[in-house]
Amino acid sequence: xxxxxxxKNDVQYKSxxxxxxxxxxxxxxxxTALLPSLVGCEGSVSTTNIANVVGDSIxxxxxxxxxxxxxxxxxxxxxxxxxxxxxxxxxxxxxxxxTLVAVLADILVPRDGDVPSATEVNVPDVVDEWxxxxxERQQSDRLSILSILVWLNDEAKLRFSRxxxxxxxxxxxxxxxxxxxxxxxxAEEYTRIVLEFSRFRKLVLAAFFCSPEGTKDLGYLGNVPIxxxxxxxxxEAMVHLxxxxxxxxxx
Amino acid sequence: MKDFDYxxxxxxxxxxxxxxxxxxxxxxxxxLMLEAGRDYDPKTETPMFKTNGQAPLMGAGNIDKDxxxxxxxxxxxxxxxxxxxxxxxxxxxxxxxxxxxxxxTNHWGRYSLRFSExxxxxxxxxxxxxxxxxxxxxxxxxxxxxxTLVGICGTNTGLDDMPDxxxxxxQPPPKxxxxxxxxxxxxxxxGIATAPMHRAVLTRPKDDRQACFYATPCGHGCSIxxxxxxxxxxxxxxxxxxxxxxxxxxxxxxxxxxxxxxxxALTYVDKKTGKDIKLAAKVIILAASACESAxxxxxxxxxxxxxxxxxxxxxxxRNLMDSTGTGVGAHIxxxxxxxxxxxxxxxxxxxxxxxxxxKQHAKGELDFPRGYHFEIGSGFRAPGSGVSxxxxxxxxxxxxxxxxxxxxxxxxxxxxEMLPNxxxxxxxxxxxxxxxxxxxxxxxxxxxxxxxxxVEHGLKTARKILETMGATFTRPLPSADKAILKxxxxxxxxxxxxxxxxxxxxxxxxxxxxxxxxxxxxxxAGVFASNPHKNCTLTIMTLAMRNATWLAKQLNKGAL
Numbered sequence: 001x002x003x004x005x006x007x008k009n010d011v012q013y014k015s016x017x018x019x020x021x022x023x024x025x026x027x028x029x030x031x032t033a034l035l036p037s038l039v040g041c042e043g044s045v046s047t048t049n050i051a052n053v054v055g056d057s058i059x060x061x062x063x064x065x066x067x068x069x070x071x072x073x074x075x076x077x078x079x080x081x082x083x084x085x086x087x088x089x090x091x092x093x094x095x096x097x098x099t100l101v102a103v104l105a106d107i108l109v110p111r112d113g114d115v116p117s118a119t120e121v122n123v124p125d126v127v128d129e130w131x132x133x134x135x136e137r138q139q140s141d142r143l144s145i146l147s148i149l150v151w152l153n154d155e156a157k158l159r160f161s162r163x164x165x166x167x168x169x170x171x172x173x174x175x176x177x178x179x180x181x182x183x184x185x186x187a188e189e190y191t192r193i194v195l196e197f198s199r200f201r202k203l204v205l206a207a208f209f210c211s212p213e214g215t216k217d218l219g220y221l222g223n224v225p226i227x228x229x230x231x232x233x234x235x236e237a238m239v240h241l242x243x244x245x246x247x248x249x250x251x
Numbered sequence: 252m253k254d255f256d257y258x259x260x261x262x263x264x265x266x267x268x269x270x271x272x273x274x275x276x277x278x279x280x281x282x283l284m285l286e287a288g289r290d291y292d293p294k295t296e297t298p299m300f301k302t303n304g305q306a307p308l309m310g311a312g313n314i315d316k317d318x319x320x321x322x323x324x325x326x327x328x329x330x331x332x333x334x335x336x337x338x339x340x341x342x343x344x345x346x347x348x349x350x351x352x353x354x355x356t357n358h359w360g361r362y363s364l365r366f367s368e369x370x371x372x373x374x375x376x377x378x379x380x381x382x383x384x385x386x387x388x389x390x391x392x393x394x395x396x397x398x399t400l401v402g403i404c405g406t407n408t409g410l411d412d413m414p415d416x417x418x419x420x421x422q423p424p425p426k427x428x429x430x431x432x433x434x435x436x437x438x439x440x441x442g443i444a445t446a447p448m449h450r451a452v453l454t455r456p457k458d459d460r461q462a463c464f465y466a467t468p469c470g471h472g473c474s475i476x477x478x479x480x481x482x483x484x485x486x487x488x489x490x491x492x493x494x495x496x497x498x499x500x501x502x503x504x505x506x507x508x509x510x511x512x513x514x515x516a517l518t519y520v521d522k523k524t525g526k527d528i529k530l531a532a533k534v535i536i537l538a539a540s541a542c543e544s545a546x547x548x549x550x551x552x553x554x555x556x557x558x559x560x561x562x563x564x565x566x567x568x569r570n571l572m573d574s575t576g577t578g579v580g581a582h583i584x585x586x587x588x589x590x591x592x593x594x595x596x597x598x599x600x601x602x603x604x605x606x607x608x609x610k611q612h613a614k615g616e617l618d619f620p621r622g623y624h625f626e627i628g629s630g631f632r633a634p635g636s637g638v639s640x641x642x643x644x645x646x647x648x649x650x651x652x653x654x655x656x657x658x659x660x661x662x663x664x665x666x667x668e669m670l671p672n673x674x675x676x677x678x679x680x681x682x683x684x685x686x687x688x689x690x691x692x693x694x695x696x697x698x699x700x701x702x703x704x705x706v707e708h709g710l711k712t713a714r715k716i717l718e719t720m721g722a723t724f725t726r727p728l729p730s731a732d733k734a735i736l737k738x739x740x741x742x743x744x745x746x747x748x749x750x751x752x753x754x755x756x757x758x759x760x761x762x763x764x765x766x767x768x769x770x771x772x773x774x775x776a777g778v779f780a781s782n783p784h785k786n787c788t789l790t791i792m793t794l795a796m797r798n799a800t801w802l803a804k805q806l807n808k809g810a811l
Contacts, residue, residue: 074315075307077326078289081298081471084320088307108645126309135313181643201645202638205653209634210304217650218657222595223300223633225464229454230597232426236590241429244585248721250436 002122004102011165012095013102015125060189061158063150067143070134091125092132096165100149101127103165107176108201109208112217118204121211127203141203144196151193255496257283258806260517260532262503262547265354266788267775267795268538269481269489270397274799276494280806283530285501285519287539288326288350293357293482297323297472302633309636317347319635323358323472323480326350333686337693344694345739346542352499353482354540355742356788358470360599361451361478362626363403364785365394367414369609369622370668373781377612377620379701380670381570383780384752384761387414390793395420397793401479402457404597405449412606412622413446422454424601425465428594430586430629430661431602437719438604443712448603448626451479451789460484468598468633478597501528504689505551506535506771512555514768520687534770534802534811536763537748538795541777542571542677545747546692548758549679559679561748561765566758568677570746571694572782575623575667575702576736579713581722582640586659594630594658603627604663604716606784619704623667623784625713631658663716665709668784669702671746675738696738703731710734743787748777763798770811774798 002015075088093101105118105127118124131142152175156164160171167175179193180201186194208214233241245251259275261268264286272282298321303310306320317328326332327349338344349355368387374380395417404422407415424447427435435445452469453476456462460476460483469478476483489495500522507516507529518529537544545568549559559567606622640656642649669675674697679690710728718724728734751757754766763778765771774795776787805811 074313075320077315077328077332079315079320081301081306081321082296084298084301084306108649110646112647112650130308133308133313135308135315137311137313138308176645180645182641198642201642201649203636205638205642205649206309206634206636209638209653210302210309210636212302212304215302215304215634218634218654219591220631220633221591221593222631223302223466224593225466226593227464229423230425230463230465231593233429233432234590234592237429237592240589241432244433244721245436248437248585248719250433250440250719 002102002119002124004099004106004119011099011103013099013119013124015122060192061151061154062192063147063154065143065147065150067146070132070139070142072134074134088129089132089134091128093128097146097149098124098128100152100165101145103172104152104200105204105208107172108204115217116213118208121208121213123204123207123211126207126210130203130207141199145200145203148193148196148200255281255283257281257496259283259534259536259802260285260530261536261538262517263354263538263540263543263775264352264481264486264497265356265538265540265775266481266791268536269353269356269485270792270795271536271538271774271799272495273485273489274796275803276489276492278800278803280494280803282489282495284495284497285503285517286352286354286497286499287502287522288352288354288499290499291325291351291353291357291482293323293353293472293476293480294474297474299467299471299474301467301471303635311636318358318470321468321471323470324349324351324355325357334691335683335685336691337680337683339693339695342694342696343737344696345737346692346694346744347739347742348540348543352497353480353486356480357472357482359788360786361469362599362786363398363401363405363449363451363789364605364624365414365416365449366390366783366785366790367412369412370781370783370785373621379620381749381751381756381780384750390797393793393797394789397789397796400796401451401484401789401792402453402460403449403789404447404452404454406447408444408446408605410444410446410605411609412624421449424448425454425596427602428596428630429589430583430658431600431627433583433586433720434604434627434629434661434663434716435602437716440719441715443604443607443716445602446605448600450597450599452597453477454597458484458488463597465593465597466595502687502689503539503547504687506547506560507551508553508555508560512553514560514771522687525687534772534806536772536774536799536802537777538773538775540775541744541747541779542692544773544775544777545677546679548748550690556767561758561767561771563767564755564758566749566756568747570671570749571675571677571744572669572671572746572779573738574741574743574782574784574786575669575698575706576665576741577706577710577731577734578628578662578664579710579717579728580628580660580662581717581720581724582656583659583661583717583720583722585721586661588655589658591631591658595633596630600627600629617708619708620701621668621670621705621784623665623705623709625709626664626666628662628664629658629660661717661720661722663713665706665713666741666784666786667702667705667709668782670699671781672697672699677747694739698732698735698738702735706731706735743776743782745776745779745782745787748773749780750778751780762801763794764802772798772802
């Protein structure tokens, strides 16, 4: 099970990985540890303009990322559907990015009693696969999500002089509370990030619900063979229907 | 094929080609089938019970797999690699192709509604489009035979847009689900009936195909044969007679003629070697899909047929029609947090809204000439790459909202009849060829007011039904020209080699026999004289069965 390791200010997402892969990870870690920028992938440049920051008041900063397009091939028009490709394209998120995604994913979907958190069911890996895909929609989401990550670190630095992942949970939520709700009186500086964050939120939720544990948590009961006729709605479901038909004056 | 003395060559293995081949093979005639795509076996290739979580990108669609990772379509979709098509400057048109044995029957919606008496004689009624060269009564017994062979679930409703099948033909439909029952109640209040959708899905076993077990979407294909596709039914059944042989990866380049202009051969590209192979042919049935068959005829030019084979009327490629398509979806507060149960069913809508306006049309109360129906999208669906609802916040609060919204959305998809018009046609693009050097199809498209007014009516009606279910709309409906989907997008393209009473304005007679070449037939949707809103596949198969039966008699008589 994947998890976020949090030791002495060193927060890091660890995927469900084999020993062989973990050796690879160690290599990547030592390579990326020195990179100063969060956006460490090729050609990505953060040119966030935070010049108009005065004291604590922040006016609409948004990172202007230039990402070089992902040009690897997709899985093509005739992939095996019986054994879907496990790694259809190289994943591109850096350890720092992945860790931030993991922290956010677990804020969005934390552990809930017996139900695992987003990270525990490898949601960050799904996000990584998603933003690394060579298709139009995913590349558009990639710009959006990488921008969110930069924005959050910029915001964290402005408010607390540290990157987002090493903030205390309370500090993290102070920022998240400002960007997680679409409301009429939203301050101008949050309009963009609220919109982009909303897309990211749905991606994380989708990835969570697509995991076996998430599917169970959602309550989906299908994808099982039924012998004989389709049973149709349960008695309980019919009682509920009759109640709403009454309420809607449709009887 | 030296050891196989075939009488008929069929181009295409989808609905029309497979039914034609099956019918002829059963009647004792040897058939050679050419399929442009690869061999395909649903028994071993269908991703049964696979979850979206097991697929790349949670199964989401993209340019490689337009309808999602698990869509059965192989080597096709809106684009086929190295086999382009083009459009006129002001035209939007989308052309779905599959390059696989069984063609598009491997992934189709299995909606199987009969055309009704209104549908065959539209021109007689309102002066628009073209009449078919026969009445509903002529086709009714063939519908019975086709439905029996294919296996269709549904009921006889007695509704004027849904002609009854003969006693005992239809298999029982599955029970309706909660959101469908709510739609039904709301529509009823507005004076609109709902009915069980007719689908080519077995609810009782048939030959060696099993009954549906109500799981895994039909669009993925069906390894147990419950959801009809030619690869689990007509093709193996025809092969079992010993009278059908199939060559896959055979892309037909042209129909060839002798010195008198009589069709006597086909040339196809063997895709595996890239070599052209010429095949003698006594009788040729084109069933490559409406636009591929028309493209093939137009590309089969020679001194005897300078405008393309069977095109003395100039109608090949003309009269191209698709279904109109749009839809309105809404969140239904009354369905929030409802009791969960398994709503997979046969994985498409169990109830739908048939066209209810024939009487209004007769009274002149509608400002558009042809009807439509609504398909209902709803249910506790398998999780995928999308999560619906206007979700806010994070943590438990967020998950609770998502659960509250789960299964509370309802979508009404409109599928309507369009009329042929002079702006909607296909021709050959003389500047572009595909990988095999075959000139490609070029499409021209423009919706007419008939379709836009129909869509406008449909949008309003859908909204009214959803509002009656308690939905609220904060934004106005889109205008019809914005809401209508693109030409071709519903994948019901028909009419490009239409049948008729006269060689002057049609390409084939009522048997799909081309007027110009007695031994060349068309048995796909190209022959449709009109495009009723009811999904074309059942009628493609019914016509192919009827017309191949007629052809078998001609062969027996030595008439060809």
